[in-house]
Amino acid sequence: MAFFKKLKDRLFNSSSKLDEGLDAIMQDGQTEADAAPDPQPSAPPAPVAEPAPQEIPPPPSEVPDPAPAEVPSGRADPPAAPTPIEIPLDTPPSAEPAARGGLLGRLLGRESAKAPRRVLDDDMLEQLEELLITADMGVDTALRVTANMAEGRMGKRLSAQEIKELLAREIARIMEPVARPMPIYAKTPQVVLVVGVNGSGKTTTIGKLASQFKAAGKSVVIAAGDTFRAAAVEQLQIWGDRAGVPVLTAPEGSDPASLAWDAMAQAERDGADLLMIDTAGRLQNRADLMEELSKIVRVIRKKDPSAPHNTLLVLDATTGQNALSQVETFQKLADVSGLVMTKLDGTARGGVLVALADKFGLPIHAIGVGEQIDDLSPFDPEEFAAALTGLGTE
Numbered sequence: 245m246a247f248f249k250k251l252k253d254r255l256f257n258s259s260s261k262l263d264e265g266l267d268a269i270m271q272d273g274q275t276e277a278d279a280a281p282d283p284q285p286s287a288p289p290a291p292v293a294e295p296a297p298q299e300i301p302p303p304p305s306e307v308p309d310p311a312p313a314e315v316p317s318g319r320a321d322p323p324a325a326p327t328p329i330e331i332p333l334d335t336p337p338s339a340e341p342a343a344r345g346g347l348l349g350r351l352l353g354r355e356s357a358k359a360p361r362r363v364l365d366d367d368m369l370e371q372l373e374e375l376l377i378t379a380d381m382g383v384d385t386a387l388r389v390t391a392n393m394a395e396g397r398m399g400k401r402l403s404a405q406e407i408k409e410l411l412a413r414e415i416a417r418i419m420e421p422v423a424r425p426m427p428i429y430a431k432t433p434q435v436v437l438v439v440g441v442n443g444s445g446k447t448t449t450i451g452k453l454a455s456q457f458k459a460a461g462k463s464v465v466i467a468a469g470d471t472f473r474a475a476a477v478e479q480l481q482i483w484g485d486r487a488g489v490p491v492l493t494a495p496e497g498s499d500p501a502s503l504a505w506d507a508m509a510q511a512e513r514d515g516a517d518l519l520m521i522d523t524a525g526r527l528q529n530r531a532d533l534m535e536e537l538s539k540i541v542r543v544i545r546k547k548d549p550s551a552p553h554n555t556l557l558v559l560d561a562t563t564g565q566n567a568l569s570q571v572e573t574f575q576k577l578a579d580v581s582g583l584v585m586t587k588l589d590g591t592a593r594g595g596v597l598v599a600l601a602d603k604f605g606l607p608i609h610a611i612g613v614g615e616q617i618d619d620l621s622p623f624d625p626e627e628f629a630a631a632l633t634g635l636g637t638e
């Protein structure tokens with residue numbers, strides 16, 4: 245629960261946004277009868293046709309599933325890569341579907357019987373859709389999520405807590421298949437190419453990952469592949485020092501592919517388990533960047549035809565919907581195998597992760613929740629859904 249609390253506190257902006265929005269929606273449609281406290285158990289039966297539901301019915305099985313939980317487990321792994329043998333990050337994501345227990349299960353049924361309720365109708369659904377869109381879930385995902393929430397529940401009187409629970413279940417269901425730590429392969433050195441726009445958090449993420457891999461007993465080499473920016477190289481050296489991992493650099497302006505070749509040779513010589521290669525993120529000139537990335541890949545493949553084994557795209561969650569177009573762009577530039585979402589702390593835009601999972605289904609290997617070396621966590625769909633919806637924050 246410690247991490248949940250940290251994530252919850254740091255995702256405060258997102259959850260409070262959804263919280264406030266839901267409260268407003270509840271107030272908007274509230275009638276006197278809705279607001280009236282439910283009768284005490286000893287009182288005569290209430291003159292309402294339908295008793296206030298204490299439990300949310302489980303999602304009907306025929307609900308169209310945007311990201312089915314039964315997706316084959318290998319779906320998100322790189323197809324041609326060797327079989328993973330180990331998971332590096334310390335806490336694996338929950339194997340249990342969200343609705344069947346775990347954190348969400350424990351958070352259910354915590355509200356007072358007197359909580360105000362509102363009848364779920366078209367009006368309310370529309371308001372919910374708008375709320376999710378403002379939380380950066382995107383139109384398509386917001387529509388799918390609300391449709392699934394409404395399935396079999398139209399006309400029912402729901403409380404804000406029940407709506408949050410429904411929302412959290414839907415979000416966790418979409419996120420479950422993409423919550424996968426970066427796989428570690430038997431082949432060494434495992435080459436991890438790290439791509440993303442400048443400022444997305446590549447350097448910081450490489451440092452954090454290197455530190456975690458090292459703590460897990462792996463030997464790591466970092467290559468500072470953004471050779472055109474001296475400041476970027478310096479930053480990476482600082483992070484390498486923090487993580488206690490060697491950083492290979494090349495003179496400013498030199499060919500990143502040649503550095504990648506040298507780094508590969510050194511990683512092989514040293515018997516390193518992992519080689520993490522930082523790359524430039526200049527999207528202003530896509531043709532150049534594409535050529536640069538493909539040259540790095542060509543060169544390292546001369547030494548190992550199965551490399552790179554992972555191509556991590558680092559995305560800044562605070563860019564909201566822009567993250568979607570960055571995925572599209574980088575998928576054209578490189579064979580992206582997984583995502584790391586940074587800056588989830590203090591952003592009101594965590595909803596974009598749901599849109600990303602729904603649209604691309606790429607694995608989310610880890611999330612950045614701060615600027616310190618240990619502020620990188622495995623992605624847990626239940627904790628994320630609970631934090632995003634504000635469940636358990638009362």
Ligand SMILES: Nc1nc2c(ncn2[C@@H]2O[C@H](COP(=O)(O)OP(=O)(O)OP(=O)(O)O)[C@@H](O)[C@H]2O)c(=O)[nH]1
Nearest residue numbers: 442443444445446447448476586587612613614615
């Ligand atoms: N709050 C917060 N800040 C982060 C996180 N990850 C990275 N940052 C900050 O984001 C800024 C950019 O991070 P970098 O790691 O330098 O990003 P980059 O993609 O390497 O950028 P360039 O070096 O310009 O290519 C830095 O100030 C980091 O401290 C995170 O998870 N949370």
